Amino acid sequence: MKIITSKNAAQTLELGEAIGKSLSQGISISLKGELGAGKTTFVQGLAKGLGVSEKYYITSPTFNIINEYPAGLFTLCHLDLYRLTSEDELEGIGFDDLMDDTHIMVVEWPELLERISFKFDIKINFEFDEHYNRILSIFASGQSGSNLLGKLVL
Ligand SMILES: Nc1ncnc2c1ncn2[C@@H]1O[C@H](COP(=O)(O)OP(=O)(O)OP(=O)(O)O)[C@@H](O)[C@H]1O
Ligand SMILES: [Mg+2]
Numbered sequence: 559m560k561i562i563t564s565k566n567a568a569q570t571l572e573l574g575e576a577i578g579k580s581l582s583q584g585i586s587i588s589l590k591g592e593l594g595a596g597k598t599t600f601v602q603g604l605a606k607g608l609g610v611s612e613k614y615y616i617t618s619p620t621f622n623i624i625n626e627y628p629a630g631l632f633t634l635c636h637l638d639l640y641r642l643t644s645e646d647e648l649e650g651i652g653f654d655d656l657m658d659d660t661h662i663m664v665v666e667w668p669e670l671l672e673r674i675s676f677k678f679d680i681k682i683n684f685e686f687d688e689h690y691n692r693i694l695s696i697f698a699s700g701q702s703g704s705n706l707l708g709k710l711v712l
Contacts (some may be wrong), residue, residue: 562712564692570596571603578607583658588668591684596692597666601636608634623651632662640667645674658682
């Protein structure tokens with residue numbers, strides 16, 4: 559587990575970018591934290607690190623649930639499950655097709671997936687400290703998550 563203090567949006571972008579640059583296989587990442595904690599900001603950095611074209615402006619897919627962006631050999635899949643209430647709805651968004659090695663899947667509001675014991679490779683929890691800095695706790699599970707976290711220089 560790694561803990562990082564991010565003092566501003568630029569630092570959260572940088573973290574996302576560093577992770578994006580280090581990815582060499584499909585991976586799933588959950589982003590947990592309150593409204594405005596910086597989850598989408600992280601995804602913007604991740605997209606930059608993955609080489610997603612700057613013509614895309616990345617916002618939370620709160621209404622369309624899933625947005626996909628081409629990223630070289632990968633596809634960045636950005637999900638926001640805030641409005642989903644049952645696992646049946648996951649089928650409707652084609653969730654099962656996102657599990658191959660070409661997808662970088664990053665999920666805001668992942669609680670529904672946690673309830674069905676979906677295993678993310680990386681989990682990031684965002685919390686505020688008393689100065690409104692963001693405290694990011696990064697957890698890895700499984701081999702690919704541990705490899706990634708291990709080689710990440712922060
Ligand atoms: N250290 C920080 N890291 C990230 N964002 C920060 C930080 N400090 C300030 N901010 C600001 O906080 C806001 C974070 O918004 P963002 O959309 O990333 O949050 P979110 O967690 O995705 O929220 P939501 O759950 O509503 O989708 C941005 O306006 C950003 O500029
Ligand atoms: Mg968001």
